[in-house]
Each structure stands twice: as structure tokens, then as C-alpha cells.
Amino acid sequence: CVLKLKQSKSPLIKLLDHLLRALEKRDPHQFFAWPVTDDIAPGYSSIITKPMDFSTIRQKIDDSEYLSLMEFSGDFKLMCENAIKYNHVDTVYHKAAKKLLINGMKLLTPDSLLRSLKPMS
Numbered sequence: 001c002v003l004k005l006k007q008s009k010s011p012l013i014k015l016l017d018h019l020l021r022a023l024e025k026r027d028p029h030q031f032f033a034w035p036v037t038d039d040i041a042p043g044y045s046s047i048i049t050k051p052m053d054f055s056t057i058r059q060k061i062d063d064s065e066y067l068s069l070m071e072f073s074g075d076f077k078l079m080c081e082n083a084i085k086y087n088h089v090d091t092v093y094h095k096a097a098k099k100l101l102i103n104g105m106k107l108l109t110p111d112s113l114l115r116s117l118k119p120m121s
């Protein structure tokens with residue numbers, strides 16, 4: 001058998017791992033953990049053209065699909081904006097998405113990122 005040498009994780013992947021875990025902690029009900037299905041959300045796939053959720057973001061990190069922090073934060077914003085668009089303003093999902101977006105963007109600001117990077121320097 002051919003042993004695949006485990007490449008050590010790049011600094012970007014380590015940072016994205018850290019940020020994903022921090023963002024998932026801000027979704028205690030796990031509303032954003034898995035793809036939204038048409039079964040739980042009628043008509044979802046015809047309203048939301050680019051679905052996104054934390055499990056998909058995790059898979060993209062593991063497949064090295066993110067080449068920059070901007071691509072990662074773009075998927076995070078997309079995930080929140082989908083929920084803001086599909087769910088009426090008076091639903092738990094719409095409210096949770098707005099709160100998650102605001103908290104998430106605080107994590108992705110330059111000085112917050114510098115604090116995340118500090119231990120790596």
C-alpha cells in the first residue's frame with residue numbers, strides 16, 4: 001500500500017480552521033451546520049441559487065479550495081445572506097443570520113485577525 005504523506009497544514013488552512021471553529025461556536029442551535037433542504041424549507045432551492053453552510057465550508061478547507069481569506073469570508077457572508085433572504089424577518093433563522101453575520105464580521109476584521117495570527121508568529 002502506498003502511504004500518502006500527510007502534508008503539514010499551510011498557515012492559511014490553520015487560520016481558516018481556527019476561524020471556522022470560532023464562527024461555528026456562534027451558531028449554538030446549529031441552524032447553519034448543514035445544507036438547508038427543500039423538505040425543511042419549501043422552495044429553498046429555487047429561491048437560493050448558491051447555497052452554503054458550515055459543513056460545506058469545512059469540506060472546502062479540507063480540499064484546499066480556499067486560496068485566500070477573502071474567499072472564505074465570502075462563503076461565510078453568502079451563508080448568512082441566504083438565510084436573511086429566504087427567511088421572513090420575524091423568524092428565528094433570519095434573526096440568527098443577522099446576529100451571526102455581525103459577530104462573524106467582527107472576527108474577520110484586521111485587528112481581530114492579527115490577534116488570531118499572533119500565536120503563530
Ligand SMILES: CC(=O)c1cc(-c2ccccn2)c2ncccn12
Pocket residue numbers: 030031032036040041082083086087093
Ligand atoms: C439556515 C436556514 O435558513 C434554516 C436552517 C433550518 C434548520 C436547521 C436545523 C434544523 C432545522 N431547521 C431551517 N429550517 C427552516 C427554514 C430555514 N432554515
